[in-house]
Amino acid sequence: AQSVTQLGSHVSVSEGALVLLRCNYSSSVPPYLFWYVQYPNQGLQLLLKYTSAATLVKGINGFEAEFKKSETSFHLTKPSAHMSDAAEYFCAAFNMLTFGGGTRLMVKP
């Protein structure tokens, strides 16, 4: 069975600072992994996906994530936070059956 864990339900950064949102997966084989963003009262929007073609994946809005098999991780990063990045972020695995608990990102001016 696969599971996805997001460390930190809330992350706060200053505008312009590095954003790091953590996601670890548990699986016997490397899964397909996705990051989604959700703005208030909206559905989830795909940021990026890992499907084994490349370990460093670039997504929309300047986000990227690196798949590290040795660490079973797929952390999301952005070099410089913007106020508009404030939202909830979800890591998901294979078949859309497994989502992490979500991380709410707050960006301070």
Add this chain to the structure above:
Amino acid sequence: ETGVTQTPRHLVMGMTNKKSLKCEQHLGHNAMYWYKQSAKKPLELMFVYNFKEQTENNSVPSRFSPECPNSSHLFLHLHTLQPEDSALYLCASSQAGGNTEAFFGQGTRLTVV
């Protein structure tokens, strides 16, 4: 606009009412999903349909009844709900198989009074 449309966007219903949520996708996908998102709880998968056949029922109470008449439409029929069923209900679609992303609707905000 993601190609997945949910109606209504907001719904208030009494515990004795019967209502239905509708989801429609125009992406040519063959898998559709219902999720429940409650405050301070993880996203919960409720039902999955692949090629119109239900393949997942995640121990959902029978007061929630899904229907998938064709690969483009998905309904969630609601009856005798409880206040704790108040949540954002999200519909999503994808190509069946697991290696492609799902596209989500904007959700229906349900309040049970």
